[in-house]
Amino acid sequence: MDETPWRKKAKEQYLDKVRGGLFGGAVGDALGYPVEFLSEKEIRARYGAAGIQEYERDPRTGLALISDDTQMSLFTANGILYGDTRRNMQGITASPSACVPLAYKDWYFTQAGTVGRPGDDRVSWLLDIPELYHRRAPGNTCMMALASGRTGSVRMPINQSKGCGGIMRVAPLALHYQLRSREWLDMEGAEVAAITHGHPLGYMPAAVLTHIVNIGVYGGCEKGSSLKDAVEEGMETVSRLFCEDRYLPQLQELMEKAVSFADNDRSDSENIRRLGEGWTGEETLAIAVYCCLRYPEDFTAGVIAAVNHSGDSDSTGAVAGNILGAWLGYEKIEEKWKENLELKDVILEMADDLCYGCLISEHSSYKDPDWEQKYIRCQAKR
Numbered sequence: 235m236d237e238t239p240w241r242k243k244a245k246e247q248y249l250d251k252v253r254g255g256l257f258g259g260a261v262g263d264a265l266g267y268p269v270e271f272l273s274e275k276e277i278r279a280r281y282g283a284a285g286i287q288e289y290e291r292d293p294r295t296g297l298a299l300i301s302d303d304t305q306m307s308l309f310t311a312n313g314i315l316y317g318d319t320r321r322n323m324q325g326i327t328a329s330p331s332a333c334v335p336l337a338y339k340d341w342y343f344t345q346a347g348t349v350g351r352p353g354d355d356r357v358s359w360l361l362d363i364p365e366l367y368h369r370r371a372p373g374n375t376c377m378m379a380l381a382s383g384r385t386g387s388v389r390m391p392i393n394q395s396k397g398c399g400g401i402m403r404v405a406p407l408a409l410h411y412q413l414r415s416r417e418w419l420d421m422e423g424a425e426v427a428a429i430t431h432g433h434p435l436g437y438m439p440a441a442v443l444t445h446i447v448n449i450g451v452y453g454g455c456e457k458g459s460s461l462k463d464a465v466e467e468g469m470e471t472v473s474r475l476f477c478e479d480r481y482l483p484q485l486q487e488l489m490e491k492a493v494s495f496a497d498n499d500r501s502d503s504e505n506i507r508r509l510g511e512g513w514t515g516e517e518t519l520a521i522a523v524y525c526c527l528r529y530p531e532d533f534t535a536g537v538i539a540a541v542n543h544s545g546d547s548d549s550t551g552a553v554a555g556n557i558l559g560a561w562l563g564y565e566k567i568e569e570k571w572k573e574n575l576e577l578k579d580v581i582l583e584m585a586d587d588l589c590y591g592c593l594i595s596e597h598s599s600y601k602d603p604d605w606e607q608k609y610i611r612c613q614a615k616r
């Protein structure tokens with residue numbers, strides 16, 4: 235008897251949260267992208283005293299554009315699912331952090347090459363999506379690390395970058411894996427960031443984010459049921475994993491501020507200014523977590539707060555959107571953010587794939603031609 239429909243049904247209850255986490259990140263990214271390089275003063279001069287509140291749409295396409303944060307998140311997802319499928323079909327097991335670099339190679343190609351990467355070494359069906367070939371201010375560290383052909387890890391860092399290019403793309407890991415040890419998962423979050431970012435403050439925050447987002451979807455926080463509990467448990471776990479790291483106290487101190495600021499009377503812009511600008515991993519995490527704790531029930535208010543500052547608005551917006559989306563679910567995201575978002579269908583398709591995972595295997599008669607097309611032949615479905 236084929237059990238797959240039952241297994242698919244079992245995952246269905248998580249679909250709204252998984253969609254929320256991936257789509258929410260794209261919303262924050264697209265909202266923040268037009269103001270990434272503007273100071274707070276410039277943002278308020280251009281959009282009014284409250285700052286940017288709605289998508290600024292591209293005049294040519296009429297769409298709110300996603301940036302490298304969402305592009306790379308999609309490739310992270312593609313790499314994870316390629317690896318899972320290879321395991322199911324060929325019995326080749328590799329950790330996600332071993333498969334994701336193959337997909338990042340494909341992403342690098344979209345930024346540096348021409349459409350339609352040929353050859354047998356592609357792993358990503360996303361290469362068939364022309365819109366992903368646009369360059370949207372890709373981070374230098376990611377570009378240089380991938381151009382070098384080397385793959386970094388926590389033990390073997392390839393540079394000393396603590397930019398937020400590591401943390402802003404790891405959420406798919408947290409959205410996909412259920413029933414795995416959370417320490418293992420947090421460490422994989424750090425490893426996926428360390429592929430390109432070798433400084434501990436570039437990869438430790440990615441582990442914390444992984445923890446928080448995974449609880450948002452699958453629950454199981456031992457400290458309690460609130461977002462604050464999950465943040466604190468994430469920090470405790472990462473503090474254990476990296477107990478000897480000399481940069482850990484810096485991350486801990488900043489995160490304690492982010493948590494305590496959520497309850498004070500100061501304005502968001504004042505609080506965010508005291509947390510930094512979000513160009514580095516630890517500041518991106520702190521700003522995003524602050525905004526989510528400030529507005530734990532309000533996706534819109536959280537992402538708006540996360541982008542209206544002088545720093546790296548699209549990345550802080552993306553990470554805040556990942557967290558709130560995973561905790562609140564896709565249904566709780568206002569309709570206005572779902573309209574006119576670039577590649578929204580691709581983002582939802584990838585979210586659904588992340589949720590259900592690979593249901594085909596060499597031992598089962600269950601067939602899924604679309605899945606085979608995407609994750610075995612590595613081509614978009616027709």
Ligand SMILES: [Mg+2]
Pocket residue numbers: 301302303370371548549
């Ligand atoms: Mg960006």
